[in-house]
Amino acid sequence: MFKTLLSLLLLVGISNIAYAQEVKPAEIKVEDKVYPTPANATFKIQKKDFSENEVMILQSLEAKRVELERKAQVLMVREKLIDLSEIKLQDKITKLETLERSIKDLLGEVSKKEEKRLSDLAIVYSEMKPALAAERLNILDEITVYGVLKRMNFKKSAKILEKMNIQKVKVISRMLAEKTLLPVVSQ
Numbered sequence: 634m635f636k637t638l639l640s641l642l643l644l645v646g647i648s649n650i651a652y653a654q655e656v657k658p659a660e661i662k663v664e665d666k667v668y669p670t671p672a673n674a675t676f677k678i679q680k681k682d683f684s685e686n687e688v689m690i691l692q693s694l695e696a697k698r699v700e701l702e703r704k705a706q707v708l709m710v711r712e713k714l715i716d717l718s719e720i721k722l723q724d725k726i727t728k729l730e731t732l733e734r735s736i737k738d739l740l741g742e743v744s745k746k747e748e749k750r751l752s753d754l755a756i757v758y759s760e761m762k763p764a765l766a767a768e769r770l771n772i773l774d775e776i777t778v779y780g781v782l783k784r785m786n787f788k789k790s791a792k793i794l795e796k797m798n799i800q801k802v803k804v805i806s807r808m809l810a811e812k813t814l815l816p817v818v819s820q
Contacts, residue, residue: 751777755784758793767796775801779808 683691758766758781770778770793782790782805794802 751780754781759789763792764796766793771798775804
């Protein structure tokens, strides 16, 4: 800082001298080179003695500066980690969205296949005699029986329900009344 102040004073002093001599602009030559310092130039550097309080204050300021630089570096590292975490999180979100779309597509296909299977079963059981159909449907689980009867003609399903096990009819009837369906995938 002392050198900068000295340079500024010399520059101001030189510019004042140039005005005092009234040098014409045509007489000044400016070249793009650094001029060497004359060999006989001397500089006096005075060592300033600091008081004990000033030394303590300077040491304290230096310690705070070092601490602030360390905290700034820690913050920069944290910012970079946050940026990397954001990138990873965005990548995971993209992968999860892709996975969700593929799962929905697969569930849609499964739902279509399940619907086709239950429709075909409904046709098969509706072609049977009610007593035989009831006997076979008593063996199946309630969800399958519900799916088959739901897809059948009302009169045919009523005749089959007459011949079925009373406990199973109770459960199936409740399901039909509540319209309990298998999960439907919305797309």
